[in-house]
Amino acid sequence: MSAQVAVLIPCYNEAEAIAAVVQKAKQVLPAAKIYVYDNNSTDNTAQIAADAGAIVRFVRQQGKGSVVRRMFADIDADIYVMTDGDMTYDLDTLPHLIDTLLLEQNDMVIGTRKEQQREAYRFGHRFGNVLLTFLVRILFGIKQTDMLSGLRVFSKRFVKTFPACSNGFEIETELNVFTAMNKLPYAEVETNYFARPEGSFSKLSTIKDGFKILFMILRLFYKERPAIAYSLPALFFAFAALILSVLGLDLCGAIWTFPPAFLSFIGFLLFGMYGVYANKQTENKREISRLLYLSYPFKNNDDNS
Structure with a gap:
C-alpha cells in the first residue's frame, strides 16, 4: 500500500491565490488529499478552495500556529505536506521533497526559498529571517538556511509527537527547535520562490511578528x-x-x-x-x-x- 499523503494549507484571506494552490497541488500529487484550513477569512477563500476541490475546515482561534496545531491533531496520514495559500512556493518540487523524506528517512524536509523575482521577498522579511536563523544557529546549533520557510514535508511520527504550543508565525521556529532538540533527521531542498499574485498581501508583520519570534526563541532556549x-x-x-x-x-x-x-x-x-x-x-x-x-x-x- 502506498503512503497516504495529505497537503495542509493554512489560509487567511487568500481568495486571489488559493484556487491556483489547490489545483497545482492536485496536479503534482493526484493521489493526495488537499485540506484548506480557513482562519477567519473575511473574503471568500473557503468557498473558492472548496470549488477547486479542497476539503475545507475552519479554525476560529486566530494565528498560523493555532491552525497548524489543529491540522496536526485532526488529520491522519503517512506524509504531511504543508504550504502557504499564497502561491509563492514552487509546488512542482513537492515530489522531490517527498522523495527526500522517504528515501533518506527524514522526519522533516524544508523547502528553502530561492527568489525568482526581486519583489517576492521583502527586504525586511529577508533581513529578519537571516538574523533569526543566525540566532537560532548560535543558541541551538541548528544548521538551517531558511528557518521561516512555509513549505515543509513531515513524517507521521513527527506530526503526532510535535506539541505545537505557538499561536502565530512563531510556529516555524518551534518546528525547527523541536527537530534539533530531539535529534530528528531533516533535510533542506532548494525551491523557487515567487511574488504574490496581484491583490494578495503578506500577513507577516516584520516588526511585530519579528519580536514575537525573537521572544519565542528566548523562551525555547530556557525551556530546551x-x-x-x-x-x-x-x-x-x-x-x-x-x-x-x-x-x-x-x-x-x-x-x-x-x-x-x-x-x-x-x-x-x-x-x-x-x-x-x-x-x-x-x-x-x-x-x-x-x-x-x-x-x-x-x-x-x-x-x-
Whole structure:
C-alpha cells in the first residue's frame, strides 16, 4: 500500500491565490488529499478552495500556529505536506521533497526559498529571517538556511509527537527547535520562490511578528537548554559575590560589601540549582517524547502494510 499523503494549507484571506494552490497541488500529487484550513477569512477563500476541490475546515482561534496545531491533531496520514495559500512556493518540487523524506528517512524536509523575482521577498522579511536563523544557529546549533520557510514535508511520527504550543508565525521556529532538540533527521531542498499574485498581501508583520519570534526563541532556549540558560545568570551572581567579597577584604572589612555579596551568592545558588533541576526535567521530557515518537513506525512507499 502506498503512503497516504495529505497537503495542509493554512489560509487567511487568500481568495486571489488559493484556487491556483489547490489545483497545482492536485496536479503534482493526484493521489493526495488537499485540506484548506480557513482562519477567519473575511473574503471568500473557503468557498473558492472548496470549488477547486479542497476539503475545507475552519479554525476560529486566530494565528498560523493555532491552525497548524489543529491540522496536526485532526488529520491522519503517512506524509504531511504543508504550504502557504499564497502561491509563492514552487509546488512542482513537492515530489522531490517527498522523495527526500522517504528515501533518506527524514522526519522533516524544508523547502528553502530561492527568489525568482526581486519583489517576492521583502527586504525586511529577508533581513529578519537571516538574523533569526543566525540566532537560532548560535543558541541551538541548528544548521538551517531558511528557518521561516512555509513549505515543509513531515513524517507521521513527527506530526503526532510535535506539541505545537505557538499561536502565530512563531510556529516555524518551534518546528525547527523541536527537530534539533530531539535529534530528528531533516533535510533542506532548494525551491523557487515567487511574488504574490496581484491583490494578495503578506500577513507577516516584520516588526511585530519579528519580536514575537525573537521572544519565542528566548523562551525555547530556557525551556530546551536550561543548563546553559540558567548558568549564565548563575555565573553573573557568582562573579558579583566574588568581587564584592574581595572588595570588602581590600577595604579592611568594609561592612557594606557583605550584604550584597551574600545576596549575590544566594542568587548564584538559586539559578544554579534551578538550572540543574530544569535540565533533569527536560531530559525526562525528551525520553518520553522519544518513546512516543518510536511508537509510530516510519511509513515508506515500499511498505506492504
